[in-house]
Every structure is written in structure tokens, then in C-alpha cells.
Amino acid sequence: MLSKKCKYAIHALVHMAREPEEKFLIKDISEACNIPKKFLEAILLDLKRSGVLGSKQGKGGGYFLRMKPADVNLAEVVRQFDGAIALVSCAAHKFYEPCAECEDEETCTVHDAFLQIRNATVEMLKADTLESLVKKETKLKARKKR
Amino acid sequence: MLSKKCKYAIHALVHMAREPEEKFLIKDISEACNIPKKFLEAILLDLKRSGVLGSKQGKGGGYFLRMKPADVNLAEVVRQFDGAIALVSCAAHKFYEPCAECEDEETCTVHDAFLQIRNATVEMLKADTLESLVKKETKLKARKKR
DNA sequence: CTTAATCTCTATTGATTTAATAGAGTTACA
């Protein structure tokens, strides 16, 4: 399972991607997404440090998307907050660590199984950009009205 | 990521599935799979309680597979030890819990995205039975020799 | 009937991570 921090980050980003030109106050995002304000502060700061968000201090300030919604995907967000996407560290790419159980990865069937799952998951997470998520949301809402 | 307990359980089960008729000592599995013996005791006991393993106490005793290798899949093992397979609780089936962030699941794009990932993951985990894993292992080992 | 082998059970511990909060600091506008 994702950490709450990561889930909060995703919801905050999707919220901002609905109005990609806007500037947002921490307080407003916090209320709109039901995220504890103080916790959200740390999250937005992290996203700023990684270049996804920009900010302006002082009166009239706020956070805004620095990257284009089409260029931000969930794989990167998940990695930033929760590390490896794979279910076992020996099947991870960016956070790879060998494991003591399978002595030979090449012939370890457990390694092989989780590598396939990791690859499929990463592919799907990469396809989930902020842009595609917002578009999908529009479709889901339209479908419901009917 | 899976807990070590879960990962250990999977390795122990695959080990046993290589000789599905055999009886295994905790000590032997522990050494073969590099799993701390005391920790493994608890794991095997859990697997016995859930019906996957059987055991015989006393001298000449040990653990053995009660279910057929083809009938044990990784989705069930993961659920038993780590709970939900989904990355967010609102996308889980067996461990579903609503989340505060998306007020309306039907139109929540985050929910939708993680539901797709969950479904794909569960499908793959279900296809990974002890039988198929052992078969795959044989193939991997044969391929390596060449 | 005694011994050794083996699984069973309860409890505890230390380390780590998670989720959240507190409170002071900095910047910028009007």
C-alpha cells in the first residue's frame, strides 16, 4: 500500500492539474482534498524540491505547477515518496537491492514473477499523467450524469 | 513492498512445492531458504492454520503441503500475510476501506487508476501458482545451462 | 517409560517507519 503522504501528494497534484495555470494556497488544497494542512505543507515542499511545483512566498503567494500536467506521471510521484514500485527489492530498478533468499536471480522463479508484476505496474503508472487523469475524470463525471 | 514475512512464506512454499510429497523440517527449510528459524516457525504455523500446510509433531514429524501446488497462488499468500494487494485501500476488494480524499469513488480518477493496477496485479498473482512457479524455475535453469 | 526430536504457543523486545503537530523563521506585498 502507498503511504498516506504519497496518496495525499497525488490527490493534491490532480487537484492542481485541473487548473494548471492557477496559483494555490496550502489552506485551499488542504480543504479541497481533506489533507491535514501541516502535513500537506511538507508534501508540497517536497514536490517543490523535486521540481514538480513552484512557489511564491509572501502575500499573494502560493504553489503552482512548474511542469506540464502531461509530463508528470504517477510512477515518479510514487518513487519520490515511497521508493520502490516493485513488491520485492530484488525486482526493483531504481531502488534495486539484492535479496538473500534467491541466490541466483537469473533462475529464481520468485524474482521472475515479481519482475513481471513490477514491469506491468510501472507501465500503467507511467501512463497515468496528471493530464490523462484529469481527462479521465471529466469522462467519468460526464458518464455519471447520463 | 511485501513484508519479509510474506516474502519468506513464498520462498518456503516454493521450496516445498519442488517435492510436493515430502515432509520438511523447519530447520531444513530455514537453511535452504536463508530464513531465520524462529521467524519461519511462526510463518509455517500461520500457513498451517490457513490450510495450506499440514504438520506432524514429534520425532519423524515435519511440515508438508496439504493443498496441491496448482491450487496455491501468490494472491492468496500475499493477502494472508500483508492484507490488501491494491496500492490504496479504496481500490481493494477483500480489504476495501473508503478513503476520505475521493468523496465520490465513481468519478474519482485516482481511484480509477489504482483500481486498474490492482486488477492487473491480482490477475498476475493468481496465475502464479506454486506449480507454475516451479515449472518456470525448471525452464529458467535449463535456459541458463545452454 | 524415558529420551530425543519436533512442532506449538505466548510473550517480549528493539528498531524503524508513519502520520501528524508545534512553533519559530523568512519573504513579499500594500
Added chain:
DNA sequence: TGTAACTCTATTAAATCAATAGAGATTAAG
């Protein structure tokens, strides 16, 4: 100069994880 806003460091309480300790119960064999 005051207020609105982001920034930073530190702390904490709770939960979870990984592992260990040690006593108990059962069975086979001699």
C-alpha cells in the same frame, strides 16, 4: 509596518516489523 503566505527544524505518539526467548506439547523409538 502589518499581514499573508511559504519555509524550516524538531518532536512525538502510535503502529508495524523483524526477530528472539523460552517453556510446552506430542510422537517415535529403544
